[in-house]
Amino acid sequence: METGHRQDQRTATERRRTELLEAAERVVLRDGPEASMNAIAAEAGITKPILYRHFGDKSGLYRALAKRHTDALLATLRSALDSPGDRRDRVEATLHAYLSAIETRPQVYRFLMHPAETPAADGEKGFDVGRHQAPLLRRMGEDLGEVIAERLDLGPDSRQVARIWGHGIVGMMFAAGDWWLGERPCSRDELVRTLADLLWGRLTLAGDRAGSQGL
Amino acid sequence: METGHRQDQRTATERRRTELLEAAERVVLRDGPEASMNAIAAEAGITKPILYRHFGDKSGLYRALAKRHTDALLATLRSALDSPGDRRDRVEATLHAYLSAIETRPQVYRFLMHPAETPAADGEKGFDVGRHQAPLLRRMGEDLGEVIAERLDLGPDSRQVARIWGHGIVGMMFAAGDWWLGERPCSRDELVRTLADLLWGRLTLAGDRAGSQGL
DNA sequence: CGTACTTGTTACTTGCGGTAACAGCAGTCT
DNA sequence: AGACTGCTGTTACCGCAAGTAACAAGTACG
Structure with a gap:
């Protein structure tokens, strides 16, 4: 059945996501906000690109x-x-x-x-003081x-x-x-x-x- | 005379310093706090190492x-x-x-x-929440x-x-x-x-x- | 079986902070 | 004069982190 598969995948993805978040949390609490994506990935037992697939970029995470x-x-x-x-x-x-x-x-x-918000990554160039x-x-x-x-x-x-x-x-x-x-x-x-x-x-x-x- | 020379140098160095600061200010006001050292150096018409000689590192500037x-x-x-x-x-x-x-x-x-304070550069690892x-x-x-x-x-x-x-x-x-x-x-x-x-x-x-x- | 999708990898590019190492140009000391 | 000092400036590099292909494998579906 297709929907069953899809739903399994969806919840599995979500669980994975929270696992990754927990790993990230451990690293951030240990190393502070300047923790690197590599370190977080390592803590989660995987490599960088997966983090990027889940969260887009660092500020997303x-x-x-x-x-x-x-x-x-x-x-x-x-x-x-x-x-x-x-x-x-x-x-x-x-x-x-x-x-x-x-x-x-x-x-x-x-x-x-x-x-810390390293690259600011504004996109639009407005005077959006203090949004992120x-x-x-x-x-x-x-x-x-x-x-x-x-x-x-x-x-x-x-x-x-x-x-x-x-x-x-x-x-x-x-x-x-x-x-x-x-x-x-x-x-x-x-x-x-x-x-x-x-x-x-x-x-x-x-x-x-x-x-x-x-x- | 030695002291004259020394003082000339000192004031000249200080003037140079404020010139560099003014260039940095122009860039920061244009590009925001994430302005790069390269960009600032370019605006001042020089290259990076001089900035570092004057200000030690980015957070010094x-x-x-x-x-x-x-x-x-x-x-x-x-x-x-x-x-x-x-x-x-x-x-x-x-x-x-x-x-x-x-x-x-x-x-x-x-x-x-x-x-933004990119690298945090703490040095000591104390829980100095919010010092910099x-x-x-x-x-x-x-x-x-x-x-x-x-x-x-x-x-x-x-x-x-x-x-x-x-x-x-x-x-x-x-x-x-x-x-x-x-x-x-x-x-x-x-x-x-x-x-x-x-x-x-x-x-x-x-x-x-x-x-x-x-x- | 082939197709499609998700998970994961290695290996790369780009860009930044920061640092040698070296070159020229005053003025000073002997 | 010539060696020394101290400044200005350079080019060329290192290390590291963000982010991105491109590719390998497992697995449900038709």
């Missing part, structure tokens, strides 16, 4: 690899966003979830956020914006405001987390509380320092 | 090139931070300065923020943290809080700016006002949407 992790991380964040408690509790839980994720697997984090480099940031920003828009009443332009805040808050989390992960200047808990304080407007309430011209 | 722009941008931001008006005015002025900078020269922005990739973000965060610490009284742990906020606010500005630059979903003014609202605690004040479980 990397995109496939990134998608798994971004999906997982986004699911984690979504569930933290749905955790019990008041608004502040939820925000803190989400920050904790993010920081905990990047803390326990810094190699994965580095791969997702600082991908860190899709995770964008997706997180969009997702958070949607959640905010769903749950908060922000007056007219509610959706627009929610999107801006989504990207802004995600960026805050990202930059603070990146810095924290590199320098470890304080405990995770302290970082979370201080960032939440920032979102809660403590910046507005702080007094000017004596002798300063005021911020 | 890129660092030298980046330093000029980061210094310039940081100076702009510092002066916006010192602009007249109340605290809110200063924050908005700074956001405007940043967004205006990335808007008018997106190629420079892309080069600074998404450098976007020094600008780190520097902006540190600088803003210092300014906040100088000017605001944040109680005990003041310096720590200020640093965290510095990196957080810079990250907010960065991610929102990157997204805005790519999609242009609203005017610069609206973006600035909405981000300032976020910092001013409007997130805390917003009411839950009917039918939602509350954020």
Whole structure:
């Protein structure tokens, strides 16, 4: 029967694909994002052309690899966003979830956020600033914006405001987390509380320092 | 006279260096960060080894090139931070300065923020997540943290809080700016006002949407 | 059986980062 | 004058990684 054969082939191909992705993951986690296609192929027990047949080119493989992790991380964040408690509790839980994720697997984090993307391979020559480099940031920003828009009443332009805040808050989390992960200047808990304080407007309430011209 | 010669040579070398940097800048602005050393050398009217004598390796050249722009941008931001008006005015002025900078020269922005950094060239194999990739973000965060610490009284742990906020606010500005630059979903003014609202605690004040479980 | 398709190979091209090795051209020291 | 130093610049190469033919084998289908 033809369709049976075809389907067998299709699922077999998919399984092979995930096997290759797992091999690639092992290498990337060991050698960092600059892992070569040869190394990945060797780890998978095969040779380069097969990788190319499955993923087109290197950035294709990397995109496939990134998608798994971004999906997982986004699911984690979504569930933290749905955790019990008041608004502040939820925000803190989400920050904790993010920081905990990047803390326990810094190699994965580095791969997702600082991908290297060797040849850029744009094709079209538009000014598409920042389209390929860190899709995770964008997706997180969009997702958070949607959640905010769903749950908060922000007056007219509610959706627009929610999107801006989504990207802004995600960026805050990202930059603070990146810095924290590199320098470890304080405990995770302290970082979370201080960032939440920032979102809660403590910046507005702080007094000017004596002798300063005021911020 | 020896010192005269030495000094002539030194200044001549420095002038040559800036000439090479200017050529590199032209190429990078034309071809993006993936510009090859050959292309840069050709633009400067010379060949590769000279570039290597001056800058050591590619990342050396890129660092030298980046330093000029980061210094310039940081100076702009510092002066916006010192602009007249109340605290809110200063924050908005700074956001405007940043967004205006990335808007008018997106190629420079892309080069600074998404450098590509081909071989990673770590040397030491530590888990130095995110040390080379976007020094600008780190520097902006540190600088803003210092300014906040100088000017605001944040109680005990003041310096720590200020640093965290510095990196957080810079990250907010960065991610929102990157997204805005790519999609242009609203005017610069609206973006600035909405981000300032976020910092001013409007997130805390917003009411839950009917039918939602509350954020 | 031949046809078609998938999996795999070896061997190649192209291009880039980086490095010898060498040549010329100041000015300096003896 | 002539040897030494230090700069500018070259050509020609190495090593390596991305990506691509071209070809070999197994296997379901008519």
